[in-house]
Amino acid sequence: MRDFLTRLPKAELHLHIEGTLEPELMFELAERNRVDLPYADVEAVRRAYDFDDLQSFLDLYYQGMGVLQRREDFHELAMRYFRRAHAEGVVHVDLHFDPQAHLARGLPLAVPVEGLYRAMRDAERELGLSTGLILAFLRDRPAEEALEVLEAASPYWELIDAVGLDSAEMDHPPSKFAEVFRRAKELGLPRVAHAGEEGPPAYIREALDCLGVCRIDHGVRAIEDPELLQRLAGERIPLTVCPLSNLRLKVVKELGELPLPQLLEAGLTLTLNSDDPAYFGGGVLDNYLACQRAFGWDEAIFLGLARNALEAAFMPETRRRDLL
Ligand code: ES4
Numbered sequence: 135m136r137d138f139l140t141r142l143p144k145a146e147l148h149l150h151i152e153g154t155l156e157p158e159l160m161f162e163l164a165e166r167n168r169v170d171l172p173y174a175d176v177e178a179v180r181r182a183y184d185f186d187d188l189q190s191f192l193d194l195y196y197q198g199m200g201v202l203q204r205r206e207d208f209h210e211l212a213m214r215y216f217r218r219a220h221a222e223g224v225v226h227v228d229l230h231f232d233p234q235a236h237l238a239r240g241l242p243l244a245v246p247v248e249g250l251y252r253a254m255r256d257a258e259r260e261l262g263l264s265t266g267l268i269l270a271f272l273r274d275r276p277a278e279e280a281l282e283v284l285e286a287a288s289p290y291w292e293l294i295d296a297v298g299l300d301s302a303e304m305d306h307p308p309s310k311f312a313e314v315f316r317r318a319k320e321l322g323l324p325r326v327a328h329a330g331e332e333g334p335p336a337y338i339r340e341a342l343d344c345l346g347v348c349r350i351d352h353g354v355r356a357i358e359d360p361e362l363l364q365r366l367a368g369e370r371i372p373l374t375v376c377p378l379s380n381l382r383l384k385v386v387k388e389l390g391e392l393p394l395p396q397l398l399e400a401g402l403t404l405t406l407n408s409d410d411p412a413y414f415g416g417g418v419l420d421n422y423l424a425c426q427r428a429f430g431w432d433e434a435i436f437l438g439l440a441r442n443a444l445e446a447a448f449m450p451e452t453r454r455r456d457l458l
């Protein structure tokens with residue numbers, strides 16, 4: 135099964151590039167950029183990755199990315215991830231990045247965007263990997279700031295494949311960002327949003343109704359709302375679920391508690407993704423393997439999940455035809 139799942143052409147649709155920062159690179163960049171880290175060594179960093187919930191993870195995630203200072207740092211971060219993903223049989227990645235987290239540290243927008251974009255082109259040329267770029271807004275910051283970032287990104291609108299919504303979900307409903315997402319729609323940008331990870335099913339409805347999203351990131355709490363399940367199935371809205379993330383952030387105590395078999399039974403379009411692989415102990419393949427162990431799924435189910443991801447990915451139709 136491991137061989138089959140490795141060879142299966144997979145697309146990753148839910149990945150935060152800043153969440154691919156492994157402790158080894160964190161230390162290298164801290165030294166190179168003279169940034170102080172509150173850890174003695176790589177093992178101490180790994181020991182700190184014991185999270186109670188989403189917020190306790192986000193605190194370390196925003197702190198860790200402080201070592202990313204130059205275009206080259208973002209390029210190296212992304213290339214290391216792309217090489218790893220390629221070796222696991224990943225053929226396409228839609229990556230989120232968090233511009234506000236970098237702007238708040240005093241970096242110009244050009245630093246993350248140009249570093250990441252160059253890595254995306256290099257990965258295409260060197261690895262044959264296609265990629266899509268998702269500019270994510272931080273939902274625990276003001277909506278006005280998100281709108282300013284979207285406008286400030288005008289030199290890069292052509293390079294961006296979609297906008298997204300991430301960070302702390304509770305008390306930051308999607309409706310808060312209705313105006314920002316209206317503007318993104320006006321610019322012709324597809325929209326996605328995290329919803330129903332820690333937040334209630336009502337947030338998934340809002341993401342659909344107020345933001346016009348074409349995919350829901352996470353969405354596992356849809357299981358609590360039968361009417362919503364029917365709608366997600368009927369409109370074929372893909373959910374980008376991240377099993378190891380849900381486990382490490384204590385959304386569930388064991389993988390087997392995740393309602394993935396029930397969501398499939400209800401006819402939903404699921405995809406399997408890694409979210410923040412450096413922090414949650416695994417990449418895409420590990421997430422596939424963990425589901426195999428937890429749910430005993432056969433090859434046909436995994437073929438269907440991988441196909442769902444290729445169908446929902448932000449990639450040129452010519453590329454999709456080649457892959458499907
Ligand atoms: C995230 Cl797991 C998760 N949820 C929400 N926002 C995020 N940003 C990075 N990882």
Ligand code: ZN
Nearest residue numbers: 300328351409
């Ligand atoms: Zn996420």
